[in-house]
Amino acid sequence: MTSKHYSTDVVIVGAGPAGLFAVFECGMLKMKCHVIDSLAQVGGQLTALYPEKPIYDIPGFPMILAGDLVTHLEDQAKPFDPVYHLNQSVSDLKPLGDSRFEVTTSGGAVVNCAAVLIAAGAGAFGPNRPPLEGLDAYEEKSVFYMVRRRADFADKTVMIAGGGDSAVDWAISLSDVAKKIYFVHRRDRFRAAPESVNKLHEIARGGKVEMVIPYQLHALHGENGVLSAVELADLDGNKKTLEVDALLPMFGIAPQLGALSDWAITIEQHHIPVDPATQQTNVAGIFAIGDVATYPNKLKLILTGFSEGAMAAHAIRPRVFPGEELHFVYSTTQGIP
Ligand SMILES: Cc1cc2nc3c(=O)[nH]c(=O)nc-3n(C[C@H](O)[C@H](O)[C@H](O)COP(=O)(O)OP(=O)(O)OC[C@H]3O[C@@H](n4cnc5c(N)ncnc54)[C@H](O)[C@@H]3O)c2cc1C
Structure with missing residues:
Protein backbone atom coordinates (compact mmCIF):
# COMPACT_ATOMS: atom_id res chain seq x y z
CA MET A 1 0.00 0.00 0.00
CA THR A 2 1.39 3.45 -0.89
CA SER A 3 1.43 5.92 1.99
CA LYS A 4 0.07 9.44 1.73
CA HIS A 5 1.74 12.01 4.00
CA TYR A 6 0.02 14.99 5.64
CA SER A 7 0.85 17.61 8.24
CA THR A 8 -1.72 19.23 10.52
CA ASP A 9 -2.21 20.67 14.00
CA VAL A 10 -4.39 18.03 15.68
CA VAL A 11 -5.22 14.42 14.81
CA ILE A 12 -8.57 13.39 16.29
CA VAL A 13 -9.10 9.65 16.66
CA GLY A 14 -12.85 9.04 16.47
CA ALA A 15 -15.59 10.93 14.60
CA GLY A 16 -18.30 10.46 17.24
CA PRO A 17 -20.06 13.51 18.70
CA ALA A 18 -17.08 14.35 20.93
CA GLY A 19 -14.58 14.18 18.04
CA LEU A 20 -16.80 16.17 15.66
CA PHE A 21 -17.42 18.96 18.15
CA ALA A 22 -13.69 19.07 18.98
CA VAL A 23 -13.04 19.95 15.30
CA PHE A 24 -15.21 23.04 15.84
CA GLU A 25 -13.55 23.98 19.14
CA CYS A 26 -10.05 23.54 17.66
CA GLY A 27 -11.14 25.50 14.58
CA MET A 28 -12.29 28.45 16.71
CA LEU A 29 -8.75 28.52 18.12
CA LYS A 30 -7.35 28.44 14.55
CA MET A 31 -6.15 24.84 14.70
CA LYS A 32 -6.65 22.45 11.77
CA CYS A 33 -7.70 18.84 12.31
CA HIS A 34 -7.55 15.46 10.62
CA VAL A 35 -10.17 12.99 11.88
CA ILE A 36 -9.75 9.22 11.69
CA ASP A 37 -12.58 6.73 12.15
CA SER A 38 -12.86 3.02 11.53
CA LEU A 39 -16.48 3.42 10.45
CA ALA A 40 -17.43 4.50 6.93
CA GLN A 41 -19.55 7.36 8.30
CA VAL A 42 -19.09 9.99 10.99
CA GLY A 43 -21.25 10.07 14.14
CA GLY A 44 -19.88 7.22 16.27
CA GLN A 45 -22.51 5.39 18.33
CA LEU A 46 -25.25 7.76 17.15
CA THR A 47 -24.81 6.68 13.53
CA ALA A 48 -23.86 3.08 14.17
CA LEU A 49 -26.35 2.17 16.90
CA TYR A 50 -29.32 4.55 17.04
CA PRO A 51 -29.56 7.05 14.14
CA GLU A 52 -33.37 7.20 14.22
CA LYS A 53 -33.79 7.42 18.00
CA PRO A 54 -34.76 10.71 19.65
CA ILE A 55 -32.32 12.25 22.16
CA TYR A 56 -33.79 14.52 24.84
CA ASP A 57 -30.75 15.80 26.75
CA ILE A 58 -28.88 17.90 24.19
CA PRO A 59 -28.91 21.50 25.46
CA GLY A 60 -31.07 23.71 23.28
CA PHE A 61 -32.85 20.81 21.57
CA PRO A 62 -35.90 19.54 23.51
CA MET A 63 -35.74 16.55 21.14
CA ILE A 64 -33.39 15.71 18.29
CA LEU A 65 -32.92 12.52 16.30
CA ALA A 66 -29.42 11.11 16.76
CA GLY A 67 -28.83 11.18 12.97
CA ASP A 68 -29.89 14.85 12.78
CA LEU A 69 -27.54 15.78 15.63
CA VAL A 70 -24.67 14.20 13.68
CA THR A 71 -25.62 16.19 10.56
CA HIS A 72 -25.61 19.42 12.60
CA LEU A 73 -22.23 18.60 14.18
CA GLU A 74 -20.77 17.85 10.75
CA ASP A 75 -22.14 21.16 9.41
CA GLN A 76 -20.76 23.02 12.44
CA ALA A 77 -17.27 21.55 11.80
CA LYS A 78 -17.36 22.16 8.01
CA PRO A 79 -16.09 25.80 7.95
CA PHE A 80 -12.82 24.55 9.49
CA ASP A 81 -12.16 22.10 6.61
CA PRO A 82 -11.44 18.95 8.62
CA VAL A 83 -9.83 16.13 6.64
CA TYR A 84 -11.65 12.85 7.33
CA HIS A 85 -9.94 9.48 7.01
CA LEU A 86 -12.95 7.17 7.27
CA ASN A 87 -13.13 3.40 7.06
CA GLN A 88 -9.65 3.17 8.56
CA SER A 89 -8.38 2.74 12.06
CA VAL A 90 -5.26 4.07 13.69
CA SER A 91 -2.52 1.53 13.31
CA ASP A 92 0.47 3.37 14.78
CA LEU A 93 1.41 6.42 16.79
CA LYS A 94 5.02 7.58 17.09
CA PRO A 95 6.38 10.56 19.00
CA LEU A 96 8.73 12.69 16.85
CA GLY A 97 10.90 14.40 19.47
CA ASP A 98 9.06 16.38 22.17
CA SER A 99 6.69 18.43 20.09
CA ARG A 100 5.20 16.36 17.26
CA PHE A 101 3.64 12.97 16.61
CA GLU A 102 3.18 10.78 13.55
CA VAL A 103 -0.11 8.92 13.30
CA THR A 104 -0.50 6.13 10.73
CA THR A 105 -3.84 4.71 9.60
CA SER A 106 -4.74 1.29 8.25
CA GLY A 107 -5.59 3.08 4.96
CA GLY A 108 -1.97 4.25 4.49
CA ALA A 109 -2.36 7.88 5.67
CA VAL A 110 0.61 9.17 7.68
CA VAL A 111 -0.24 12.38 9.53
CA ASN A 112 2.33 14.55 11.29
CA CYS A 113 0.71 16.63 14.06
CA ALA A 114 1.35 18.71 17.18
CA ALA A 115 -1.23 16.89 19.33
CA VAL A 116 -3.38 13.77 19.30
CA LEU A 117 -6.93 13.91 20.65
CA ILE A 118 -8.44 10.51 21.34
CA ALA A 119 -12.23 10.55 21.08
CA ALA A 120 -12.50 6.82 20.56
CA GLY A 121 -15.66 6.14 22.59
CA ALA A 122 -15.64 2.49 23.53
CA GLY A 123 -13.13 1.75 20.76
CA ALA A 124 -13.14 1.14 17.03
CA PHE A 125 -16.43 -0.41 16.09
CA GLY A 126 -16.64 -3.55 14.06
CA PRO A 127 -19.75 -5.64 13.47
CA ASN A 128 -20.22 -9.03 15.11
CA GLY A 252 -24.37 -5.84 17.57
CA ILE A 253 -21.15 -4.01 17.21
CA ALA A 254 -18.09 -4.93 19.19
CA PRO A 255 -15.80 -2.09 20.21
CA GLN A 256 -12.04 -2.66 20.44
CA LEU A 257 -9.45 -0.19 21.62
CA GLY A 258 -7.08 -2.03 19.24
CA ALA A 259 -3.83 -0.24 18.51
CA LEU A 260 -4.60 2.38 21.18
CA SER A 261 -3.81 -0.23 23.80
CA ASP A 262 -0.31 -0.66 22.38
CA TRP A 263 0.69 2.97 22.90
CA ALA A 264 2.35 4.34 26.01
CA ILE A 265 -0.96 5.81 27.23
CA THR A 266 -2.30 4.43 30.50
CA ILE A 267 -5.51 2.46 29.90
CA GLU A 268 -7.57 1.30 32.86
CA GLN A 269 -10.51 -1.02 32.22
CA HIS A 270 -10.91 0.16 28.61
CA HIS A 271 -10.81 3.83 29.59
CA ILE A 272 -8.07 6.45 29.44
CA PRO A 273 -7.50 8.39 32.68
CA VAL A 274 -7.08 12.13 32.05
CA ASP A 275 -6.55 15.31 34.03
CA PRO A 276 -10.06 16.84 33.85
CA ALA A 277 -8.60 20.36 33.86
CA THR A 278 -6.88 19.76 30.50
CA GLN A 279 -8.06 16.33 29.26
CA GLN A 280 -4.37 15.40 28.89
CA THR A 281 -3.43 11.73 29.32
CA ASN A 282 -0.26 10.55 31.06
CA VAL A 283 1.60 11.33 27.79
CA ALA A 284 2.23 15.04 27.10
CA GLY A 285 0.55 16.02 23.83
CA ILE A 286 -1.97 13.15 23.85
CA PHE A 287 -5.44 14.11 25.06
CA ALA A 288 -8.67 12.14 25.46
CA ILE A 289 -12.33 13.21 25.50
CA GLY A 290 -15.80 11.67 25.37
CA ASP A 291 -16.75 8.18 26.55
CA VAL A 292 -13.17 6.90 26.41
CA ALA A 293 -11.83 9.49 28.86
CA THR A 294 -12.23 8.95 32.59
CA TYR A 295 -11.76 10.87 35.85
CA PRO A 296 -13.64 10.89 39.17
CA ASN A 297 -17.40 11.40 38.78
CA LYS A 298 -17.24 11.26 34.98
CA LEU A 299 -20.68 11.30 33.33
CA LYS A 300 -20.70 9.40 30.04
CA LEU A 301 -23.01 11.71 28.11
CA ILE A 302 -22.82 13.47 24.77
CA LEU A 303 -22.91 16.87 26.45
CA THR A 304 -19.92 15.94 28.65
CA GLY A 305 -17.95 15.07 25.50
CA PHE A 306 -18.76 18.51 24.04
CA SER A 307 -17.43 20.31 27.10
CA GLU A 308 -14.34 18.11 27.21
CA GLY A 309 -13.67 18.98 23.53
CA ALA A 310 -13.57 22.67 24.46
CA MET A 311 -11.31 22.02 27.46
CA ALA A 312 -8.92 19.94 25.34
CA ALA A 313 -8.78 22.48 22.49
CA HIS A 314 -7.71 25.20 24.92
CA ALA A 315 -5.11 22.90 26.49
CA ILE A 316 -3.74 21.90 23.05
CA ARG A 317 -3.45 25.45 21.68
CA PRO A 318 -0.09 26.32 23.38
CA ARG A 319 1.46 23.27 21.66
CA VAL A 320 0.40 24.58 18.25
CA PHE A 321 1.14 28.27 18.91
CA PRO A 322 3.90 28.19 21.55
CA GLY A 323 4.39 31.48 23.38
CA GLU A 324 1.32 33.11 21.76
CA GLU A 325 -1.03 34.48 24.38
CA LEU A 326 -4.73 33.70 23.92
CA HIS A 327 -7.14 36.64 24.00
CA PHE A 328 -10.32 34.77 24.77
CA VAL A 329 -13.37 35.89 22.78
CA TYR A 330 -16.90 34.50 22.65
CA SER A 331 -18.20 33.02 19.40
CA THR A 332 -20.77 35.85 19.28
CA THR A 333 -17.87 38.33 19.01
CA GLN A 334 -15.53 36.27 16.87
CA GLY A 335 -18.04 34.78 14.41
CA ILE A 336 -17.24 31.84 12.16
CA PRO A 337 -14.70 32.13 9.31
C1 LIG B 1 -28.85 3.22 22.41
C2 LIG B 1 -28.07 4.38 23.01
C3 LIG B 1 -28.73 5.53 23.40
C4 LIG B 1 -28.04 6.59 23.96
N1 LIG B 1 -28.72 7.72 24.33
C5 LIG B 1 -28.04 8.78 24.82
C6 LIG B 1 -28.74 9.98 25.22
O1 LIG B 1 -29.98 10.05 25.15
N2 LIG B 1 -28.00 11.03 25.68
C7 LIG B 1 -26.63 10.99 25.80
O2 LIG B 1 -26.02 11.97 26.20
N3 LIG B 1 -25.96 9.84 25.46
C8 LIG B 1 -26.63 8.75 24.98
N4 LIG B 1 -25.94 7.62 24.66
C9 LIG B 1 -24.48 7.59 24.88
C10 LIG B 1 -23.77 8.37 23.75
O3 LIG B 1 -24.08 7.79 22.49
C11 LIG B 1 -22.26 8.34 24.00
O4 LIG B 1 -22.00 8.99 25.23
C12 LIG B 1 -21.52 9.09 22.86
O5 LIG B 1 -21.73 8.46 21.62
C13 LIG B 1 -20.04 9.14 23.16
O6 LIG B 1 -19.46 9.89 22.13
P1 LIG B 1 -17.92 9.74 21.75
O7 LIG B 1 -17.70 10.71 20.62
O8 LIG B 1 -17.09 9.84 22.97
O9 LIG B 1 -17.75 8.23 21.24
P2 LIG B 1 -18.50 7.33 20.15
O10 LIG B 1 -19.83 7.86 19.79
O11 LIG B 1 -18.41 5.96 20.70
O12 LIG B 1 -17.56 7.46 18.87
C14 LIG B 1 -16.23 6.98 18.90
C15 LIG B 1 -15.76 6.75 17.49
O13 LIG B 1 -14.36 6.45 17.53
C16 LIG B 1 -14.07 5.48 16.54
N5 LIG B 1 -12.81 4.80 16.93
C17 LIG B 1 -12.52 4.21 18.10
N6 LIG B 1 -11.27 3.71 18.10
C18 LIG B 1 -10.75 3.99 16.89
C19 LIG B 1 -9.50 3.71 16.27
N7 LIG B 1 -8.50 3.09 16.90
N8 LIG B 1 -9.34 4.12 15.01
C20 LIG B 1 -10.33 4.77 14.34
N9 LIG B 1 -11.53 5.05 14.89
C21 LIG B 1 -11.74 4.67 16.14
C22 LIG B 1 -15.29 4.56 16.58
O14 LIG B 1 -15.44 3.85 15.37
C23 LIG B 1 -16.44 5.57 16.81
O15 LIG B 1 -17.01 6.00 15.58
C24 LIG B 1 -26.62 6.53 24.12
C25 LIG B 1 -25.95 5.36 23.72
C26 LIG B 1 -26.64 4.29 23.18
C27 LIG B 1 -25.90 3.08 22.76
Missing part, protein backbone atom coordinates in the same frame (compact mmCIF):
# COMPACT_ATOMS: atom_id res chain seq x y z
CA ARG A 129 -20.08 -11.24 11.99
CA PRO A 130 -22.10 -14.44 11.85
CA PRO A 131 -19.97 -17.58 11.35
CA LEU A 132 -21.12 -18.38 7.79
CA GLU A 133 -18.95 -20.02 5.15
CA GLY A 134 -17.96 -17.68 2.30
CA LEU A 135 -19.46 -14.65 4.09
CA ASP A 136 -16.71 -12.21 3.06
CA ALA A 137 -17.50 -12.65 -0.67
CA TYR A 138 -20.99 -11.23 -0.04
CA GLU A 139 -20.07 -8.41 2.35
CA GLU A 140 -20.83 -4.91 1.06
CA LYS A 141 -22.46 -6.51 -2.03
CA SER A 142 -25.51 -8.19 -0.57
CA VAL A 143 -24.64 -8.61 3.11
CA PHE A 144 -24.56 -5.35 5.09
CA TYR A 145 -24.00 -4.63 8.78
CA MET A 146 -25.44 -1.14 8.65
CA VAL A 147 -27.90 0.76 6.49
CA ARG A 148 -26.34 3.75 4.81
CA ARG A 149 -29.31 4.70 2.63
CA ARG A 150 -32.76 3.18 3.00
CA ALA A 151 -33.22 3.66 -0.76
CA ASP A 152 -30.59 0.92 -1.37
CA PHE A 153 -33.21 -1.59 -0.21
CA ALA A 154 -36.17 -0.21 -2.16
CA ASP A 155 -38.33 -2.99 -3.65
CA LYS A 156 -35.91 -5.68 -2.42
CA THR A 157 -36.57 -8.79 -0.37
CA VAL A 158 -34.45 -8.23 2.72
CA MET A 159 -33.62 -10.61 5.54
CA ILE A 160 -32.78 -8.98 8.89
CA ALA A 161 -31.30 -11.24 11.58
CA GLY A 162 -30.97 -10.33 15.27
CA GLY A 163 -33.11 -9.53 18.29
CA GLY A 164 -31.85 -6.18 19.55
CA ASP A 165 -32.81 -2.56 18.95
CA SER A 166 -30.91 -2.24 15.64
CA ALA A 167 -32.56 -5.31 14.08
CA VAL A 168 -36.05 -4.29 15.22
CA ASP A 169 -35.67 -0.58 14.38
CA TRP A 170 -34.29 -1.26 10.90
CA ALA A 171 -37.00 -3.82 10.15
CA ILE A 172 -39.62 -1.17 11.03
CA SER A 173 -37.84 1.53 9.07
CA LEU A 174 -37.15 -0.57 5.94
CA SER A 175 -40.68 -1.99 5.89
CA ASP A 176 -41.68 1.33 4.26
CA VAL A 177 -39.40 0.83 1.26
CA ALA A 178 -38.57 -2.89 0.91
CA LYS A 179 -40.73 -5.35 -1.03
CA LYS A 180 -40.68 -7.80 1.86
CA ILE A 181 -38.73 -8.32 5.07
CA TYR A 182 -37.94 -11.65 6.71
CA PHE A 183 -37.13 -11.08 10.38
CA VAL A 184 -35.01 -13.96 11.66
CA HIS A 185 -34.42 -14.46 15.38
CA ARG A 186 -33.38 -17.53 17.33
CA ARG A 187 -35.96 -17.11 20.09
CA ASP A 188 -39.24 -15.39 20.83
CA ARG A 189 -37.74 -12.89 23.28
CA PHE A 190 -36.18 -9.62 22.14
CA ARG A 191 -33.55 -7.30 23.62
CA ALA A 192 -35.24 -4.27 22.06
CA ALA A 193 -37.55 -1.54 23.35
CA PRO A 194 -40.97 -3.20 23.97
CA GLU A 195 -42.86 -0.48 22.06
CA SER A 196 -40.63 -1.09 19.00
CA VAL A 197 -41.22 -4.86 19.25
CA ASN A 198 -45.00 -4.25 19.42
CA LYS A 199 -44.77 -2.04 16.34
CA LEU A 200 -42.83 -4.73 14.47
CA HIS A 201 -45.48 -7.35 15.32
CA GLU A 202 -48.17 -4.94 14.14
CA ILE A 203 -46.40 -4.48 10.77
CA ALA A 204 -45.97 -8.27 10.57
CA ARG A 205 -49.74 -8.71 10.97
CA GLY A 206 -50.10 -6.52 7.85
CA GLY A 207 -47.89 -8.97 5.92
CA LYS A 208 -44.97 -6.68 4.96
CA VAL A 209 -42.71 -8.34 7.55
CA GLU A 210 -42.60 -12.10 8.07
CA MET A 211 -41.30 -13.24 11.46
CA VAL A 212 -39.09 -16.33 11.06
CA ILE A 213 -38.65 -17.52 14.67
CA PRO A 214 -36.94 -19.55 16.14
CA TYR A 215 -34.35 -19.79 13.39
CA GLN A 216 -30.67 -18.97 12.93
CA LEU A 217 -28.61 -18.22 9.84
CA HIS A 218 -27.10 -21.43 8.50
CA ALA A 219 -25.73 -20.90 4.94
CA LEU A 220 -25.61 -18.37 2.12
CA HIS A 221 -26.42 -19.24 -1.50
CA GLY A 222 -25.54 -17.10 -4.49
CA GLU A 223 -22.80 -16.29 -6.97
CA ASN A 224 -20.11 -13.62 -7.23
CA GLY A 225 -21.24 -11.93 -4.05
CA VAL A 226 -24.85 -11.69 -5.23
CA LEU A 227 -27.09 -13.43 -2.75
CA SER A 228 -30.02 -15.49 -4.04
CA ALA A 229 -31.14 -17.32 -0.89
CA VAL A 230 -30.34 -17.83 2.78
CA GLU A 231 -30.64 -21.21 4.46
CA LEU A 232 -31.90 -21.17 8.05
CA ALA A 233 -31.89 -23.83 10.74
CA ASP A 234 -33.85 -24.14 13.98
CA LEU A 235 -32.41 -25.59 17.20
CA ASP A 236 -33.61 -29.10 16.21
CA GLY A 237 -31.72 -28.87 12.91
CA ASN A 238 -34.85 -28.37 10.75
CA LYS A 239 -33.85 -26.28 7.74
CA LYS A 240 -35.61 -23.90 5.39
CA THR A 241 -34.33 -21.79 2.53
CA LEU A 242 -35.72 -18.34 1.72
CA GLU A 243 -35.04 -16.34 -1.43
CA VAL A 244 -33.63 -12.91 -0.60
CA ASP A 245 -31.78 -10.03 -2.29
CA ALA A 246 -29.98 -8.77 0.81
CA LEU A 247 -29.08 -9.91 4.30
CA LEU A 248 -28.57 -7.58 7.26
CA PRO A 249 -27.03 -9.50 10.18
CA MET A 250 -27.54 -7.19 13.17
CA PHE A 251 -25.84 -8.96 16.04
